[in-house]
Amino acid sequence: MKNDSLKISRFTAAERAIHWLVAISFILLALSGLVFFHPAFYPLNQLFGGGVWTRILHPFLGLVLTGSFGLMFFRFRELNRITPTDKEWLRHAHEMMGGDDRNMPEADKFNAGQKVLFWLLVACMVLLLLSGIVIWRVYFSFLFPLAVIRLAAVLHAAAGAGMIALIMGHTYMAIWTSESMAAMLYGQVRRAWARQHHPAWFRQITGGGK
Amino acid sequence: MALQSLDIKRRSATTTPPPGVRKTVELAKLIDISKCIGCKACQAACMEWNDLRDDVGTTTGVYDNPRDLTENTWTVMRYAEVEPEKGKLEWLIRKDGCMHCADPGCLTACPAPGAVIQYHNGIVDFHEESCIGCGYCVTGCPFNIPRLSREDSKVYKCTLCSDRVAAGLEPACVKTCPTGAILFGTKEDMLHHAAGRITDLKNRGFAKAGIYDPQGVGGTHVLYVLQHADKPELYCGLPNDPAIGPMVGLWKGVVKPLASLAFGMIAAGAFFHYVTKGPNRVSEEIEKEFEP
Numbered sequence: 001m002k003n004d005s006l007k008i009s010r011f012t013a014a015e016r017a018i019h020w021l022v023a024i025s026f027i028l029l030a031l032s033g034l035v036f037f038h039p040a041f042y043p044l045n046q047l048f049g050g051g052v053w054t055r056i057l058h059p060f061l062g063l064v065l066t067g068s069f070g071l072m073f074f075r076f077r078e079l080n081r082i083t084p085t086d087k088e089w090l091r092h093a094h095e096m097m098g099g100d101d102r103n104m105p106e107a108d109k110f111n112a113g114q115k116v117l118f119w120l121l122v123a124c125m126v127l128l129l130l131s132g133i134v135i136w137r138v139y140f141s142f143l144f145p146l147a148v149i150r151l152a153a154v155l156h157a158a159a160g161a162g163m164i165a166l167i168m169g170h171t172y173m174a175i176w177t178s179e180s181m182a183a184m185l186y187g188q189v190r191r192a193w194a195r196q197h198h199p200a201w202f203r204q205i206t207g208g209g210k
Numbered sequence: 211m212a213l214q215s216l217d218i219k220r221r222s223a224t225t226t227p228p229p230g231v232r233k234t235v236e237l238a239k240l241i242d243i244s245k246c247i248g249c250k251a252c253q254a255a256c257m258e259w260n261d262l263r264d265d266v267g268t269t270t271g272v273y274d275n276p277r278d279l280t281e282n283t284w285t286v287m288r289y290a291e292v293e294p295e296k297g298k299l300e301w302l303i304r305k306d307g308c309m310h311c312a313d314p315g316c317l318t319a320c321p322a323p324g325a326v327i328q329y330h331n332g333i334v335d336f337h338e339e340s341c342i343g344c345g346y347c348v349t350g351c352p353f354n355i356p357r358l359s360r361e362d363s364k365v366y367k368c369t370l371c372s373d374r375v376a377a378g379l380e381p382a383c384v385k386t387c388p389t390g391a392i393l394f395g396t397k398e399d400m401l402h403h404a405a406g407r408i409t410d411l412k413n414r415g416f417a418k419a420g421i422y423d424p425q426g427v428g429g430t431h432v433l434y435v436l437q438h439a440d441k442p443e444l445y446c447g448l449p450n451d452p453a454i455g456p457m458v459g460l461w462k463g464v465v466k467p468l469a470s471l472a473f474g475m476i477a478a479g480a481f482f483h484y485v486t487k488g489p490n491r492v493s494e495e496i497e498k499e500f501e502p
Contacts (some may be wrong), residue, residue, distance in 0.1 A: 036344060176484060
């Protein structure tokens with residue numbers, strides 16, 4: 001690492017580990033959940049040992065995600081507080097997507113898009129957890145009336161589909177923004193990268209210097 | 211219990227046509243409640259033919275026994291003491307079980323290919339070997355019929371004796387009924403027979419007598435002759451206008467396919483955004499600023 005002096009730390013080892021635990025459990029949940037979503041995805045059950053095993057494993061994977069996402073929530077909650085600058089940032093977000101970032105207000109450690117994503121994911125997770133318990137036949141469904149189970153089945157699928165769409169967006173943003181994947185893989189980013197994409201955070205870390 | 215295979219009308223979680231070259235006539239079971247004496251012979255015959263024994267339950271002070279359908283009890287007699295008019299007590303006894311809907315909510319809701327099948331003759335059958343135990347059929351059914359076994363996590367319900375019917379026999383409950391309250395034949399014949407019964411009942415003072423063949427589920431292949439067809443809920447909560455709820459029908463039929471398409475659109479949109487707009491790199495000016 002020859003340019004170490006040009007790098008700053010963005011995520012600690014613990015933050016990276018928990019993020020990837022969330023990511024892995026989410027991918028497994030999305031693949032197994034899609035099995036029940038539409039016949040087009042039913043063959044994915046083979047990844048989990050068949051339809052019955054997919055049905056058995058999916059809720060337990062959900063518990064892993066709930067636990068790991070919960071840890072990440074408390075870790076990043078403060079950093080995702082939405083400020084007036086963020087609202088301004090969101091108004092210009094489409095310009096940045098078009099390749100013009102001249103009018104972008106300065107982003108914090110997380111930009112407004114990331115913050116909105118964070119809170120939408122939190123909402124999805126709450127819905128998925130609550131509805132998931134209701135439709136977990138083996139242990140819980142018999143505690144609830146049929147009308148509640150019906151509603152929960154729909155809410156669960158809706159929140160699951162929403163979360164898959166959000167994570168697809170999140171993944172693309174990580175690919176589109178060069179070098180950002182390195183932050184979550186190795187923990188460090190170049191100073192120039194931080195200055196470009198998260199100027200307010202960069203200033204706060206460095207006190208305005210390089 | 212899939213013994214037939216060329217006469218399949220619909221198959222759960224399957225988007226292409228199932229083998230359906232053999233078009234058989236639509237069959238139906240007619241349950242004439244006005245002739246039922248509540249002897250439970252049909253329950254016993256069902257247990258016997260299907261070789262099922264439920265646990266010995268406890269008496270709760272009513273005739274209903276077992277109290278409800280279970281994975282081992284595919285039909286139960288439900289006894290209602292009601293007063294449709296003040297001072298005129300009636301004992302309405304309904305044999306409850308799968309209605310074999312033309313538009314089955316269980317089949318629509320099921321995510322496992324081939325776990326629920328509908329034959330051209332109208333029988334809706336569960337193929338338990340393909341069942342994954344998710345319980346979606348239970349949420350899909352407007353009559354609250356399928357029961358998920360807590361032992362093997364498979365769902366069970368009345369098959370309308372699809373195995374007997376395939377061999378040209380009538381269902382076990384029909385064969386055993388001592389009063390002729392349960393009949394079996396083509397749906398056309400059953401409707402015709404029911405019409406005669408309804409005329410008879412109307413002549414005997416049941417002005418609202420009628421057939422129960424709810425159109426909200428496309429009609430059923432188990433029909434009731436009701437003395438009070440205007441108030442089916444008198445018969446231990448027989449639904450007045452059952453239908454596949456929008457939470458199952460609209461959701462499975464429209465929203466989920468559209469959402470699946472949306473996933474593809476997001477992926478394609480992202481890819482084309484990348485190749486048209488290029489990656490979001492650190493600008494030249496900032497790179498220069500930070501050069502050592």
